[in-house]
Amino acid sequence: MPALEIENVFKRYKALETVSDVSFDVAAGERVALLGHNGAGKTTIIRMILGLTSVSDGAIRVLGGAPGTRSARKQTGFLPESVAFHGALTGREQLHHFARLKSTSKSEADTLLERVGLADAADRKIRTYSKGMRQRIGLAQVMLGRPKLAVLDEPTSGLDPVSRHEFYDIVDELANNGAAVLLSSHALTELELRTDRVAILSKGKMVANDSLSHLRQSAQLPIRVTVTATPDTIEGMAAKLGGQRVNGQSLELLCQPPEKVALLSTITALGSAVKDLDVTPASLEELYRHFSGSNGEQI
Numbered sequence: 036m037p038a039l040e041i042e043n044v045f046k047r048y049k050a051l052e053t054v055s056d057v058s059f060d061v062a063a064g065e066r067v068a069l070l071g072h073n074g075a076g077k078t079t080i081i082r083m084i085l086g087l088t089s090v091s092d093g094a095i096r097v098l099g100g101a102p103g104t105r106s107a108r109k110q111t112g113f114l115p116e117s118v119a120f121h122g123a124l125t126g127r128e129q130l131h132h133f134a135r136l137k138s139t140s141k142s143e144a145d146t147l148l149e150r151v152g153l154a155d156a157a158d159r160k161i162r163t164y165s166k167g168m169r170q171r172i173g174l175a176q177v178m179l180g181r182p183k184l185a186v187l188d189e190p191t192s193g194l195d196p197v198s199r200h201e202f203y204d205i206v207d208e209l210a211n212n213g214a215a216v217l218l219s220s221h222a223l224t225e226l227e228l229r230t231d232r233v234a235i236l237s238k239g240k241m242v243a244n245d246s247l248s249h250l251r252q253s254a255q256l257p258i259r260v261t262v263t264a265t266p267d268t269i270e271g272m273a274a275k276l277g278g279q280r281v282n283g284q285s286l287e288l289l290c291q292p293p294e295k296v297a298l299l300s301t302i303t304a305l306g307s308a309v310k311d312l313d314v315t316p317a318s319l320e321e322l323y324r325h326f327s328g329s330n331g332e333q334i
């Protein structure tokens with residue numbers, strides 16, 4: 036049984052349908068990214084999963100039960116988009132408070148403070164914390180009680196690259212401990228290597244829901260091959276291969292996935308004229324644009 040099941044879910048606010056027939060699951064140990072433009076319906080889906088707003092039609096099951104029940108809440112960790120803590124409390128006091136709400140121990144809270152790198156700052160007031168430090172308290176709070184489902188709404192917004200990296204290490208740890216992880220994000224590049232599946236929402240409808248490699252297969256977007264030549268061979272290579280000149284020394288070629296192997300053997304037949312070779316499949320950003328039907332719009 037998947038930890039989270041979303042089945043033909045609709046959400047309507049009077050005449051406005053903001054979520055239309057959305058279905059997807061998240062299994063234990065799986066990391067799924069929910070992507071979509073502003074207003075696509077991500078937060079609405081998260082609120083329905085948490086039982087904060089009702090489902091107009093369809094069904095959501097959290098660990099086999101209805102959203103928002105005591106049992107579902109106890110087994111779910113949630114990190115909201117804007118984390119609000121009590122500025123007058125220290126990090127430790129705040130996390131001890133959350134531990135009490137989750138019926139778990141203070142010693143677990145202390146261990147988690149260390150895990151998220153806040154051991155040294157734990158006894159300082161939260162109002163003196165940076166955004167990244169607050170987000171770490173938020174993550175420690177999610178991990179309390181070893182949740183079976185972790186729901187993270189825009190968890191890395193405002194974090195620097197190092198903090199993002201550390202954040203995803205903790206997400207991996209949650210998943211490795213068996214939690215199903217659902218996170219919404221706008222930061223496509225960082226998600227590429229850190230999630231197992233992406234679900235793309237567009238205007239309330241689910242337009243894709245698969246692993247990146249399967250999405251790449253079904254989209255059949257061109258692959259980018261960049262060949263760098265030695266200075267005396269670039270002209271001859273350009274004449275042979277075509278493509279676009281980059282930086283004077285390289286050629287950028289686009290090919291369809293089934294043509295890739297043939298193109299690579301043509302290139303390698305050029306022997307020592309080839310100084311370097313890079314093959315880049317469609318990025319998540321390109322896949323997102325493809326499936327959401329947006330052209331050049333930033334997510």
Ligand SMILES: Nc1ncnc2c1ncn2[C@@H]1O[C@H](COP(=O)(O)OP(=O)(O)OP(=O)(O)O)[C@@H](O)[C@H]1O
Binds near residue numbers: 051072074076079
């Ligand atoms: N209480 C409400 N009453 C009416 N419409 C609402 C309500 N809550 C959300 N909406 C509408 O539902 C749509 C989806 O909003 P939602 O917040 O789920 O989007 P989102 O994908 O999370 O966007 P963002 O990336 O900007 O956070 C929007 O058009 C929004 O205006």
